[in-house]
Amino acid sequence: MVSNKGLSLFIILLFIENSLQLCVSNSAITSCSQLTLIRNQPLSIANYKRYLEISGGTLEWIPARTFSKVSLITVLQLSRNKIKTLEEDSFSGLQDLTKLNLYDNKLEFVGKFFKECSKLEQLDLGMNKVATITNDAFHGLNSLVELNLGFNSLALVPEAVNSLPTLKELSLNNNNIQILPAKVFSNLKNLETLALNDNRIAQIYENAFGGLRNLKKLALNSNYVTDIDVDDTLQDLSALSLLNLNINSFSCRNLEKIVSKLNRKNVNVPMGTSKSRNSFHGISCTLN
Structure with missing residues (x-):
């Protein structure tokens, strides 16, 4: 017979375990909160929508190939987390992605993280701590029309932006x-x-x-x-x-x-x- 104390502890542990990877979908959006990402364990969501939102402010990094099992998404909202680190293959497999929002995180460096996102039209890197952007960071983004680099720590206009001939809107406000x-x-x-x-x-x-x-x-x-x-x-x-x-x-x-x-x-x-x-x-x- 399980005591009331033991049953309560089991329920609490079950709640915590389930809350680590809680994803729900409505007719248009899949939203995940309190998500824990683990290397070599791509995110797997049954019947996910093409608009994926990961909120909750807990993410600190995006491991390589995290989204390889949800490769049909077109919008990825990662704003208002604590993301400090991206890897070269963080967004691998997202060939259909058109909008990526990384606003209000803690990124300091931007490299060639988006190389497979050839259909990307909107990229929001605003309100981070970005001080360095490699010259090839945006190579291959031949459909990009909006780029937000506002509210960062850039001392110079990044050479990388000059590789975006389709760009229509560029925000470099509130930098150095x-x-x-x-x-x-x-x-x-x-x-x-x-x-x-x-x-x-x-x-x-x-x-x-x-x-x-x-x-x-x-x-x-x-x-x-x-x-x-x-x-x-x-x-x-x-x-x-x-x-x-x-x-x-x-x-x-x-x-x-x-x-x-x-x-x-x-x-x-x-x-x-x-x-x-x-x-x-x-x-x-x-x-x-």
């Missing part, structure tokens, strides 16, 4: 980028939106935006920019319709000249909110 070298985006012929706000950009080299002939929206607000060569910039950005310059280090004389010239070229510069006497177009500036 200080300079924009010449032709750093030269292969991004289809890019339409570029977010560089909230960095430390103080120097923009001539022809920095060379090749961005389809860019429509550019955010440079919240940086340390002192001057922009409008003629050089617009020669490269012939489709530009919006340029955000709020909160930078412009002199009032330079700012007025820049905004006036942009307006004459039909480029909208959003009004700032400064009420300081040292401002133009609502954007703070210095009298020097």
Whole structure:
């Protein structure tokens, strides 16, 4: 006869064991929580949906070939975990994957982890601690249209982004980028939106935006920019319709000249909110 104490302990242990790999599905999504991934034991889910969400904040790594038995998924949500480590074959077998969300984890390094995800259209690596991205990290992603690298620790624009000719939206906001070298985006012929706000950009080299002939929206607000060569910039950005310059280090004389010239070229510069006497177009500036 099992005592009440023994029965209670058995029930608790059973609950803990089952909670380690709890996956449930509705008509469109399979959601797993409190998941423990083990090397050489691929995730196996009966009747899984093509949208897979792994939540709960417990994942710290993705072993190689973890998803090889759920290879038909098209969306993989891994946001808001504690993932520090990916392996070269972490996403092996996911040839149909179109969206991968790794937002709000603890990644510091990005290598060639996505090489088999040739159909990937959206990749979110925002809100991590990424400081290094290898030059070949995005090779083979010939369908990618959206890439989020915002809220990381990048000191330079990664060379890897220039290997993504299909990209339409690139977010590099809230990093530690200080300079924009010449032709750093030269292969991004289809890019339409570029977010560089909230960095430390103080120097923009001539022809920095060379090749961005389809860019429509550019955010440079919240940086340390002192001057922009409008003629050089617009020669490269012939489709530009919006340029955000709020909160930078412009002199009032330079700012007025820049905004006036942009307006004459039909480029909208959003009004700032400064009420300081040292401002133009609502954007703070210095009298020097």
